[in-house]
Amino acid sequence: MRVLLLSMPDSFEHMPSLAIRMPNGGLSSIAGNVDAHHRVAVADLILVQGRVREAITRLMREVEPHVVGLSIMTFQRRTAARIIGLVRAMKPDVHIVVGGYDPSLAPDAYEPLDVDYLVRGEGEVPFRELLRAIERGAGVEAICGLSHRKGNGWMHNPAGPPHRLQDGEVRLPNRGARVLRGYTLLGRQVDVVETSRGCTYDCSFCSIIEMRGRNFFTYSFERVLADIRDARDHGARTIFLVDDNIMLDVRRFEALCAAIIEAGLHRLDYFVQAMTSSIASHGETLAPLMKRAGFRYVFLGIENILESDLEFLRASAKNTARDQGKSMGNATLKAIDHLHRHQMLVVGGLIVGNPEDTRESIEANLAFARRYVDWPYIQHPTPYPRTPMTKQFREQALIENQRLEEYDGTTAVVRTQHLPAEEVEFLRWKAERWIKARHIPAVLRHDPWFVLTHAPRMLAHTFRGSSLRSALNLESDRAVFARYKAIRKAERECL
Numbered sequence: 001m002r003v004l005l006l007s008m009p010d011s012f013e014h015m016p017s018l019a020i021r022m023p024n025g026g027l028s029s030i031a032g033n034v035d036a037h038h039r040v041a042v043a044d045l046i047l048v049q050g051r052v053r054e055a056i057t058r059l060m061r062e063v064e065p066h067v068v069g070l071s072i073m074t075f076q077r078r079t080a081a082r083i084i085g086l087v088r089a090m091k092p093d094v095h096i097v098v099g100g101y102d103p104s105l106a107p108d109a110y111e112p113l114d115v116d117y118l119v120r121g122e123g124e125v126p127f128r129e130l131l132r133a134i135e136r137g138a139g140v141e142a143i144c145g146l147s148h149r150k151g152n153g154w155m156h157n158p159a160g161p162p163h164r165l166q167d168g169e170v171r172l173p174n175r176g177a178r179v180l181r182g183y184t185l186l187g188r189q190v191d192v193v194e195t196s197r198g199c200t201y202d203c204s205f206c207s208i209i210e211m212r213g214r215n216f217f218t219y220s221f222e223r224v225l226a227d228i229r230d231a232r233d234h235g236a237r238t239i240f241l242v243d244d245n246i247m248l249d250v251r252r253f254e255a256l257c258a259a260i261i262e263a264g265l266h267r268l269d270y271f272v273q274a275m276t277s278s279i280a281s282h283g284e285t286l287a288p289l290m291k292r293a294g295f296r297y298v299f300l301g302i303e304n305i306l307e308s309d310l311e312f313l314r315a316s317a318k319n320t321a322r323d324q325g326k327s328m329g330n331a332t333l334k335a336i337d338h339l340h341r342h343q344m345l346v347v348g349g350l351i352v353g354n355p356e357d358t359r360e361s362i363e364a365n366l367a368f369a370r371r372y373v374d375w376p377y378i379q380h381p382t383p384y385p386r387t388p389m390t391k392q393f394r395e396q397a398l399i400e401n402q403r404l405e406e407y408d409g410t411t412a413v414v415r416t417q418h419l420p421a422e423e424v425e426f427l428r429w430k431a432e433r434w435i436k437a438r439h440i441p442a443v444l445r446h447d448p449w450f451v452l453t454h455a456p457r458m459l460a461h462t463f464r465g466s467s468l469r470s471a472l473n474l475e476s477d478r479a480v481f482a483r484y485k486a487i488r489k490a491e492r493e494c495l
């Protein structure tokens with residue numbers, strides 16, 4: 001059978017098209033795990049953001065798929081619905097399958113759409129089994145994690161357990177299936193690699209626990225190294241490790257760094273998401289090893305610098321430094337210090353706009369970002385389906401905005417007890433542009449050609465909405481913010 005897998009084109013503020021375009025790891029993995037005789041094409045529509053309709057029309061004609069699969073996050077639901085309509089209109093008898101975080105956590109939202117199947121949770125095994133069933137005209141009732149139509153309603157098969165990953169059943173991703181070009185992280189081709197899945201924490205804003213429960217399973221190093229080599233052989237110069245929480249087992253992560261060095265794969269750049277507590281407690285030995293292994297950017301889930309906010313976010317434990325099991329206070333500064341001493345760059349993940357937040361508490365976090373982080377990745381709490389945080393925001397009646405296409409993390413959709421959502425967003429937006437601009441020299445040192453050729457466009461993106469009048473202080477920041485919001489609104493209409 002011929003299969004077309006699509007990831008959605010919508011992106012958020014922290015992903016300027018010039019600088020960051022990453023492949024969807026889930027789809028490449030699914031493509032690597034179907035039976036060998038199927039022909040699969042993977043199209044990351046983020047690469048054709050300005051011409052989505054044309055790209056889908058062309059792909060539908062070229063691939064002539066029997067099955068189309070869509071990978072969807074919550075803020076992409078509206079676009080997904082439009083794409084489903086387009087695909088169905090072009091090929092009425094095609095089988096349409098949806099998967100990823102949004103269909104898994106809000107399956108009911110897909111029942112009214114013109115979709116045939118929905119995969120909840122991990123997709124490799126159910127999708128392989130679904131193709132087998134469609135090919136043979138067999139029933140799908142035994143496929144774990146699959147939802148499907150039955151009569152006038154929907155039937156949700158029981159969920160299967162999360163895959164343990166060690167038995168080799170989940171094969172390597174099929175990067176050769178990708179049909180669009182242009183993946184980049186600051187001018188270097190980027191790819192994503194997983195070394196583990198799952199997390200045992202339960203931060204209130206995160207969807208991972210509802211998605212797969214509290215667990216942590218790992219791939220063998222042999223497989224991880226083979227995956228990195230495959231990414232490199234497909235042209236990648238930067239590898240983003242997309243594990244949910246790679247730092248849960250610090251000893252394993254240290255051993256992984258050593259294995260990367262040993263295998264000679266340390267000449268690639270690495271980008272990883274990390275817990276502050278692990279880096280703070282093990283940084284003395286871990287940070288130099290990470291540096292030698294090629295780690296360049298470390299995304300730190302700082303979340304917030306105030307203890308009361310951390311409690312709301314249920315993120316205190318992962319941000320506490322420990323020495324022989326004893327709590328040594330907030331881990332953030334220590335973690336940043338370890339990373340900076342070994343010339344790694346800190347992407348600071350902060351969440352501002354929590355229920356108790358005042359102007360002062362938000363400003364305190366922004367001041368922290370200004371002072372300590374190299375690249376700000378500041379977001380607002382967003383009530384994604386079924387997270388504990390969503391329940392709390394609903395109970396406190398703080399959700400101001402129900403338009404899911406704006407649930408992209410940098411649009412404030414909830415108010416605090418003290419500030420309206422728009423004011424929260426304004427404060428973040430105003431500070432963040434300057435922190436981002438300050439990072440350009442660090443990029444220049446690493447990738448001079450990229451910066452020299454693209455600096456004006458990078459700055460233009462960062463300061464979107466600005467004008468000559470605003471640069472001359474003849475216009476207020478509020479007016480620039482309003483234009484920025486209008487640009488984002490237009491951008492969301494990618495189809």
Ligand code: B12
Nearest residue numbers: 011012022026069071073074099100119122123206207409
């Ligand atoms: C890595 C990552 C990123 C990377 C993106 C890398 C990339 N291009 O893939 C970065 C940092 C850039 C990023 C950005 C964002 N992310 Co993100 N990200 C993740 C993370 C950590 C891992 C995702 C991953 O690659 N997993 C590995 C792959 C193999 O698994 P998977 O994607 O889940 O796919 C499996 C299944 O879902 C399923 N599946 C997926 N698609 C399909 C399709 C079909 C047809 C089928 C059958 C099955 C299927 O099968 C796959 C294989 O088992 C998750 C989870 C977490 N712990 O935080 C968040 C997460 C996915 N991100 C999320 C969000 C919201 C975002 C942002 C909007 C910003 C934000 N607020 O954080 C942006 C949007 C990006 C954009 N398009 O502009 C949310 C989604 C929540 C939701 N309900 O929609 C998550 C869950 C985090 C959270 N807040 O809980 N993200």
Ligand code: SF4
Nearest residue numbers: 199201202203206244
């Ligand atoms: S530690 Fe990270 S992956 Fe784990 S629940 Fe918290 S935010 Fe999610």
